[in-house]
Amino acid sequence: MNKLDMTGLTTMPAQVWGGIRLVPLVREEPVDGLRLHHKIYGGYGDVQVGPRTHYLSYIPHGFVADWSGEGGRSAAYGTQLGDARPACVPVRRHHRMAKRRSAKGSTEDRLRFLPLHLALEGYLALHFGGPSVVWDEWSQQAVRQGLSPRAEDAYAGWQVRGLGDALRIFEIHPDQCGVLVYAADSLAAAFVVPHPADYRALHPSLLEDLYGELVHQYAYFGGPVPDFEARIRDSPHLRTIADLRAAARAQERTWAEDHDTLFAGRLLDPSYHFERVYRMGSFSLWRFLPPFRRGEPEQHIGEVITDHKGRVAYLKTFRLSEAQVRRGHLLNRLHDHDWHLGRTAEALGTSYLDLVRRIRAAGFESLLNEHGVALATSAEPAHGRTAPPACSA
Amino acid sequence: MAETAGTDAEPTIETHADLVAAEDVLLFVNAAVTSTGQREFRSEAYAQQLSLSFLHEYVRVNYRSVYAAALALDINDHNAARIMEQLLRTAGEAGEASDAQKRTEGRLIAARLAVLPPQRVYRLFRTLRAAKVNNRRTRAILRDWLAARPDLGLDAVKYRSGLKTAVRHAHLPFGEGEFGGGEFGDFLFRPGRRVRYEHAFLDAYRRAHFEQVAVYDLPFTVAEGFAAKHGIPRGVFLERIAPRMTRLERLRTQRAGTKTDLSVMPLTRLALYVLSLEMAERVRRRAELTGALRAAALRAAGPYAGTWGRVSAVLDDSYSASGSGVKRRRPLAVALGCHFLLEALAGSYRAHWTSGAADPLLVRPWGPTPLGTRILDALEDSPDRLVIVSDGWDNAPPGLAGEVLRVWRTRLDRDRETSVVHVNPVYDADGFDVRRLAPSVPTAGIRDAEDLAALVEIAQFAEGRTGLAELQAYLDRRTDRFLDRRHQDRHHQDRHLEGAR
Numbered sequence: 001m002n003k004l005d006m007t008g009l010t011t012m013p014a015q016v017w018g019g020i021r022l023v024p025l026v027r028e029e030p031v032d033g034l035r036l037h038h039k040i041y042g043g044y045g046d047v048q049v050g051p052r053t054h055y056l057s058y059i060p061h062g063f064v065a066d067w068s069g070e071g072g073r074s075a076a077y078g079t080q081l082g083d084a085r086p087a088c089v090p091v092r093r094h095h096r097m098a099k100r101r102s103a104k105g106s107t108e109d110r111l112r113f114l115p116l117h118l119a120l121e122g123y124l125a126l127h128f129g130g131p132s133v134v135w136d137e138w139s140q141q142a143v144r145q146g147l148s149p150r151a152e153d154a155y156a157g158w159q160v161r162g163l164g165d166a167l168r169i170f171e172i173h174p175d176q177c178g179v180l181v182y183a184a185d186s187l188a189a190a191f192v193v194p195h196p197a198d199y200r201a202l203h204p205s206l207l208e209d210l211y212g213e214l215v216h217q218y219a220y221f222g223g224p225v226p227d228f229e230a231r232i233r234d235s236p237h238l239r240t241i242a243d244l245r246a247a248a249r250a251q252e253r254t255w256a257e258d259h260d261t262l263f264a265g266r267l268l269d270p271s272y273h274f275e276r277v278y279r280m281g282s283f284s285l286w287r288f289l290p291p292f293r294r295g296e297p298e299q300h301i302g303e304v305i306t307d308h309k310g311r312v313a314y315l316k317t318f319r320l321s322e323a324q325v326r327r328g329h330l331l332n333r334l335h336d337h338d339w340h341l342g343r344t345a346e347a348l349g350t351s352y353l354d355l356v357r358r359i360r361a362a363g364f365e366s367l368l369n370e371h372g373v374a375l376a377t378s379a380e381p382a383h384g385r386t387a388p389p390a391c392s393a
Numbered sequence: 394m395a396e397t398a399g400t401d402a403e404p405t406i407e408t409h410a411d412l413v414a415a416e417d418v419l420l421f422v423n424a425a426v427t428s429t430g431q432r433e434f435r436s437e438a439y440a441q442q443l444s445l446s447f448l449h450e451y452v453r454v455n456y457r458s459v460y461a462a463a464l465a466l467d468i469n470d471h472n473a474a475r476i477m478e479q480l481l482r483t484a485g486e487a488g489e490a491s492d493a494q495k496r497t498e499g500r501l502i503a504a505r506l507a508v509l510p511p512q513r514v515y516r517l518f519r520t521l522r523a524a525k526v527n528n529r530r531t532r533a534i535l536r537d538w539l540a541a542r543p544d545l546g547l548d549a550v551k552y553r554s555g556l557k558t559a560v561r562h563a564h565l566p567f568g569e570g571e572f573g574g575g576e577f578g579d580f581l582f583r584p585g586r587r588v589r590y591e592h593a594f595l596d597a598y599r600r601a602h603f604e605q606v607a608v609y610d611l612p613f614t615v616a617e618g619f620a621a622k623h624g625i626p627r628g629v630f631l632e633r634i635a636p637r638m639t640r641l642e643r644l645r646t647q648r649a650g651t652k653t654d655l656s657v658m659p660l661t662r663l664a665l666y667v668l669s670l671e672m673a674e675r676v677r678r679r680a681e682l683t684g685a686l687r688a689a690a691l692r693a694a695g696p697y698a699g700t701w702g703r704v705s706a707v708l709d710d711s712y713s714a715s716g717s718g719v720k721r722r723r724p725l726a727v728a729l730g731c732h733f734l735l736e737a738l739a740g741s742y743r744a745h746w747t748s749g750a751a752d753p754l755l756v757r758p759w760g761p762t763p764l765g766t767r768i769l770d771a772l773e774d775s776p777d778r779l780v781i782v783s784d785g786w787d788n789a790p791p792g793l794a795g796e797v798l799r800v801w802r803t804r805l806d807r808d809r810e811t812s813v814v815h816v817n818p819v820y821d822a823d824g825f826d827v828r829r830l831a832p833s834v835p836t837a838g839i840r841d842a843e844d845l846a847a848l849v850e851i852a853q854f855a856e857g858r859t860g861l862a863e864l865q866a867y868l869d870r871r872t873d874r875f876l877d878r879r880h881q882d883r884h885h886q887d888r889h890l891e892g893a894r
Binding site: 173227231238255 | 434435711712713748759760761762765766769772773788789790791792793795796797799800801803804805
């Protein structure tokens with residue numbers, strides 16, 4: 001799998017509020033056999049990272065994917081399914097990001113996962129293992145523990161200017177199963193669910209989601225974006241209402257086509273890297289990473305549930321900022337060359353010192369062994385020192 | 394007036410200014426009809442108030458006579474009170490105008506005060522007191538209004554602090570014989586001085602402090618407090634106080650078991666009530682609710698019933714029709730009211746709800762606004778009149794409604810066989826007007842569905858071809874009618890019926 005298959009989802013006219021454009025995606029038929037539920041966690045999430053080390057975080061909400069086929073159950077806001085603990089326990093343990101729900105010993109056909117964390121984890125844990133060859137330049141920490149722990153900054157939806165209002169006044173289509181969120185006409189996030197009822201229940205969760213720094217900036221500094229207003233050409237062929245109706249239909253079609261090629265084209269790029277995280281019946285939970293090519297305007301990470309034909313049943317994406325793309329690019333290049341700084345620098349077409357500077361600038365300074373780097377730099381320019389006219393002359 | 398008739402020809406500088414003036418006036422009227430300074434679906438309360446304040450000041454300074462004449466139109470009570478306050482505050486500005494103008498202003502204020510609900514009047518008096526407006530005209534207006542109250546005893550009990558403020562502000566001789574023989578003065582300012590009162594309400598109020606039976610002699614809102622004090626069970630209280638309730642109080646407490654006659658309710662109130670009910674209840678009481686709505690619509694249509702020919706309506710029941718927390722479902726209620734009113738007005742009638750709903754009684758604010766497609770559906774009926782009730786936000790796709798209407802006018806219906814009018818229940822604070830669909834379609838603000846017929850009349854001015862003189866003539870006509878007929882004006886009595894009877 002290398003490309004998102006959005007078959008079955010139709011683009012409808014966008015609704016604009018200030019700098020935010022929301023494009024509804026409509027399904028003619030809901031995806032059979034999969035439902036998403038919303039789960040609210042009462043307190044802080046707690047992950048045991050190592051002995052006597054805990055990772056505590058506030059978790060705004062989680063999703064429960066249900067493929068048990070009990071389609072009659074409708075999605076409900078804040079359901080707490082099969083929860084053995086009393087609801088008032090403030091700290092919960094989340095051993096894994098994706099966890100199969102179990103009730104009293106028997107496993108159920110339900111999977112709990114934290115939206116976007118799956119994707120972010122994929123990005124943060126990119127080359128989690130660290131260098132595979134113990135080069136002198138890498139610190140002990142890098143060799144033993146890899147890149148962990150690392151952090152990324154993100155903004156909550158309510159901090160993105162105008163998003164709250166835009167979501168509040170958005171008029172949800174009857175069969176709507178997804179939405180594309182644009183800030184200053186640049187794709188900020190995509191969200192798709194299997195069933196319209198799920199979408200209605202989960203629409204407000206967009207406000208609790210994470211958005212990248214770039215999205216926040218675009219929304220903050222970008223002005224209002226224009227509506228794509230329908231235009232009917234004043235031609236003499238328009239003689240009856242049927243002609244007028246046909247012209248109106250054509251307008252809607254044009255918009256959908258233009259949108260799919262112009263706006264969402266990048267998301268459907270076939271160069272994304274997909275990794276299967278979990279298999280649930282005929283559905284699969286994947287996360288995907290962009291190719292981290294430099295200079296490309298927009299790259300997304302995300303998670304997706306596909307059905308047996310590979311069509312998207314659930315999708316959530318996170319827009320990476322320039323710096324994040326650069327960091328991913330750097331790690332990928334290092335990995336390609338077995339974390340050897342000299343060879344990587346050569347492949348990147350820069351000097352050794354420049355690469356070290358780049359690694360430091362990317363926030364990986366703690367991974368470098370200062371002593372090793374110093375040794376290498378003093379050794380490397382040694383043969384270069386003969387070339388320039390030395391001042392000793 | 395002669396020069397404005399020829400505006401289709403090349404407009405001269407004066408007529409251009411004239412057109413602008415007419416536009417200003419119309420947009421003020423639209424704002425004054427729709428906006429109440431409260432939160433709307435798409436704008437906050439402060440934005441509405443700011444926008445409205447600007448319009449009031451702008452029109453008051455530039456077109457003072459029109460500003461006063463707006464009191465004769467079907468503007469809402471919030472704006473009526475505001476206009477009166479502004480007129481009384483800036484009496485100095487009127488000094489430059491003629492005496493006749495001053496006199497008209499005074500008469501308009503008095504006439505409008507008479508139809509305003511008393512709680513709003515008392516609030517206006519309180520505002521005037523806070524603003525330290527206490528000129529001779531204000532005092533005279535206040536005194537006349539109080540003298541014309543049918544029962545001051547009721548006011549003394551029900552609007553006690555309001556009456557007290559008003560009396561104090563105007564220095565009315567309440568201690569002496571003119572107003573209730575000094576009894577009211579004692580009641581308001583020296584409670585406990587008298588052992589008993591002559592007036593039934595005042596005495597009931599005194600006794601209600603210690604006697605449960607006396608509670609039921611008081612107006613409902615006052616009695617509620619005493620009932621709580623005596624710990625009377627709500628059900629028992631509501632049953633026994635029922636004869637003392639106003640119509641709207643009965644409607645409001647109906648869920649708690651009060652019996653009320655729906656057929657006497659005004660149309661928009663009734664629509665709001667219907668929309669507040671659960672779907673199952675609407676289905677169960679279908680005959681009763683439909684009957685009441687039809688009866689109210691027929692009453693509102695009056696002599697015009699059945700005279701409008703073939704009518705098609707496009708009614709907006711998209712999600713935005715849910716209004717806001719303070720104006721809950723108002724746009725949808727207006728649409729529902731208009732549906733039944735148009736049914737009564739038309740010879741043959743077809744409705745097109747934006748969601749595609751077929752059953753008007755079961756509408757709910759839901760989904761997007763494909764206004765363009767629905768207008769096409771409506772035009773296919775080839776009606777004599779097309780009425781669009783919508784907040785003007787057309788989003789599936791945006792702007793299609795305007796395009797359809799434009800092409801329809803320029804290509805398909807050049808002879809203007811179909812008249813199109815758009816009524817809009819929501820004030821757009823950013824645009825200082827209600828939102829329009831297309832320049833060629835007259836748009837009017839609407840607050841109560843009952844006013845539809847009058848609004849369609851004023852909307853004809855909004856096509857941008859009418860000058861100020863023509864509009865002024867219309868306003869003068871309305872003013873005269875309002876001042877002459879205010880005593881027999883059934884419509885306003887219907888809207889503002891108040892009191893414990």
